Amino acid sequence: MMTNKQTANSAGDGAILECSGIERRFGGIVAVTGVDLVIQQGEIFGLVGPNGSGKTTLTNAITGFYPPNVGTVRLAGKDITGTAPHKVATLGVARTFQNLALFNGMSVLDNILLGRHIHMKPGVMRTALYWLAAQREEIENRKIVEEVIEFLQLESIRHELVDGLPIGLKKRVELARALVAEPQMLILDEPMAGMNQEEKGYMSRFILDARAERGVSVLLIEHHMDVITGICDRMLALNYGEMIASGIPKEVVKDPRVIEAYIGGSHG
């Protein structure tokens, strides 16, 4: 049955993320309803919609912060509906947050090292006997972190506190933290909000390279249509929590319903 579904939807080597019939309500508000989406392995998938259309809610439903009231979420074929976020993380999903979620008071390096958490075994004994156990683990993981630091060109700020960084750099640190987890599925919630054209260009490049070098699949929430048409393979547009169009970006952005939602809707 699984295989049937996969072959029905996939052109490449199988679906990494499948959502079907997702609905999430908050009290009386229906934030998301009837959303189906399939992301193929190695795909960069765009998610657009006016403010309040339910994009973030959908990612919260996938990552377990606000489990869907109706519908199922599958990761690489496995049902993960309603799984707690910290478990979803260990299954290979990483995400960044729309409003940034770096740990203040910590250095860039420590923030990114936390992305390695699921690959490490932090414990009391290991900490006490640092030289016997933890040191090697720390160094090994530091090396992996340094690769990503180099990839995202964060070398010069690695020892700085994240607190005072400009927003563009913060977004990059958060991307680094998500990438070092070596996820199969990377969810980016407006990674380019507040960035200028040049920074957006860099960020797009990083996302494309991350896929090329690491084979990660990406769910990208973005308001900038040029970015979506530029780097996404397929996309989905939401309005008032419902799907209004999906498919190839060049076609979706021309869809009258999408244009209507963005011009006539609550877009800000």
Add this chain to the structure above:
Amino acid sequence: MFYRLSGVHHADYISDSRMFKVPADRNLAVFFLIIGVAAPFIIPSLYLNSYMLPWLIWTAAALGLNLVTGWAGQLHLGYAAVMAVGAYSAIHAAKFGVPWEFALIIGGLASSVIGSLFAFAALRVKGLYLALTTLAMQFVMDWVLTHSPAISGGSHASLQSPTLALLGQDITSDAGYYYVAFGWCVLVTIFMLNLKRTGLGRALVAVREKDFAAAILGVNSFYYKILAFATSSFIAGVSGALLVATFFFLAAPEQFSVNVSIQVLAMVIVGGLGSIIGSYFGVALILLVPGLVNGLVAAGSEAIGMQINVETLAHIPNAVYGALIVVILLIEPLGLGKLYGNIREYLMVWPFDQLRK
């Protein structure tokens, strides 16, 4: 001046993850370690055992509380009760004939179990409610101690600690007691320094700072909070046991009353949440200043020939050190540790302080 970062290059990740990255910090630590070892030979035993020793044990205890409050961000108002569990368990075990090494571990583990059981209940609530739950724990423990002679040692509620013996040596000398306290404080400090550079420490801070962000990195907040309580309680338990075995010699419920819980919390806060060196300063301030002020006031009033009645004399130190806490926190809300950090940072670039970012 002495502190310099320029010219210090970490060429590999091991050196970059050293306990002390600035050579001056390392030298200072070694210097104080040597002082600590030599203390019995240079400090009169009266001062050694009535000031140095309690300072070291309370610092170890405060570091334990700092782990849960400073690192993991959980307010804890029942820390003295957790220390009591360790103290009474260890002493009863030692009385029963268990070697002290194991008795201390039993004390630590008993605290750990009780402390995390409470945490288990308490962590269903957050913030102030958690604080209140831990306070309730303190009152329950006070009640248990005063109402169960079997634990607290008969009708006088005082429990004689058997002679301390470690590694086959009876410890009865002043220097011996001091070294036990010193050794324990060094161990706890090393643990805390390691915490600063390992995944466990990072996970705890992550849980404190933003639990939802921690979650999506795979950090199970509940688990790490419990782990923080368990570890901190272990440190509390052993510290409590050592306090009785090397300082009080008699365990009594008042030694671990609610006042004491608040005092340890004050030590940690004045020292600075999450600051190791700060806990040393905080304990020194809270523990030693009242005595010092007392002496000064007594000497001062004598010098000007003024009679101060005993009651006033007893209150002046409290008032002074209360004021001192307020002043310190007004100057630097992050406590003495941060104050020290500022000075150190200043020295690091002195006299080129215009280079500072």
